Amino acid sequence: MALTFFDYEIPLLKALVQLDGSAKAKDVFPVVEDIMSARLKNHPEEYGHYKKQKEIIWKNKTRWAREYLKRKEQLDGSVVGVWTITDSGKERLRIFDTTKADPDEGKAAIEGIDAAIAETEAEPEKVFNELDKIQDSGDVLNFRGIVFEPINEQGVILVFTTIAYELGFRIEAIRSRFPDGQFIRKNNKGTFSKCFAEFEFKSSNYRLHKHPIKGCDLVICWEHDWKECPIEVLELKGLIPKLKRQEKELEFERNGR
CATH class of the missing domain: 1.10.10 (Arc Repressor Mutant, subunit A)
Incomplete structure (x- = not known):
């Protein structure tokens, strides 16, 4: 490295x-x-x-x-x-x-x-x-107790941990060395397998940090700006609005009953 x-x-x-x-x-x-x-x-x-x-x-x-x-x-x-x-x-x-x-x-x-x-x-x-x-907080997020959008890698980790379970992840470890996260991930067949992930604010930071391609299954980021990334990328910025809409729909259904 x-x-x-x-x-x-x-x-x-x-x-x-x-x-x-x-x-x-x-x-x-x-x-x-x-x-x-x-x-x-x-x-x-x-x-x-x-x-x-x-x-x-x-x-x-x-x-x-x-x-x-x-x-x-x-x-x-x-x-x-x-x-x-x-x-x-x-x-x-x-x-x-x-x-x-x-x-x-x-x-x-x-x-x-x-x-x-x-x-x-x-x-x-x-x-x-x-x-x-530089401002020490992002734009308003207002999602599950998190007021502002993340502005760094630590913020990405915070947001991810609030939605990991419903995305099919079970967190085993989050650490400071590469790769950042060790998970068990549920696939489309309903079975679980090991998954090693690296957290980045932007996906392109993975390249800037000169991380190896091997040893990482997933890049978890807030913004996906590296379209040629050879590793699977999970962008949270585009995912959170969908989850917020789903929560509002469920709340509407409950109140309507």
Whole structure:
């Protein structure tokens, strides 16, 4: 699986600790590269360049990791050109070193942060500032206690869980690693079989995230914008209005009796 800028967060924090907590970017990069050396050997593409950017890919992702860490107050960027780890960043490292589990795992998905943003031309700081301005809720949905439409992957999961049973799904697990969901799914013959699914806000995000085709039976999304998707897609945005109409019809029948 391809590396994302999230994979550079812990190495960047470790690099700053090795550099006594604070350093300029030019001094940080070599240490990050050394810490990431084993993984970079398996990902030679990290030494290439995005079409829209001049900087080498792994350095670009390190800059995005730095900006995201600033957003989470694990790095202090108050001094221009100097990267400094905070107490919060040190605490994350302490937990990681003790448990071998990243306490921030899954946090980006909850916040609606897509790793693909690192492939844009814009500067990381500008992109994160724009994200802060984006509305934190979608249009009105008003369906089974959910007031607004989803705006990220976590919202898609929430909507799906409210309708999974009537769609023939039995949820066994929803997790942060690929594939997101493990279900038992009822087919047209009335029998059940295993089903592995990946949740995405838009179906095209599956491609952006560079997920493999094998190992996933279904993409569950809010908007289906990848018509050539080689995997079955379940679009919730078009399905919810139908379910709402069915509920109104049933309510009308009950009141009419």
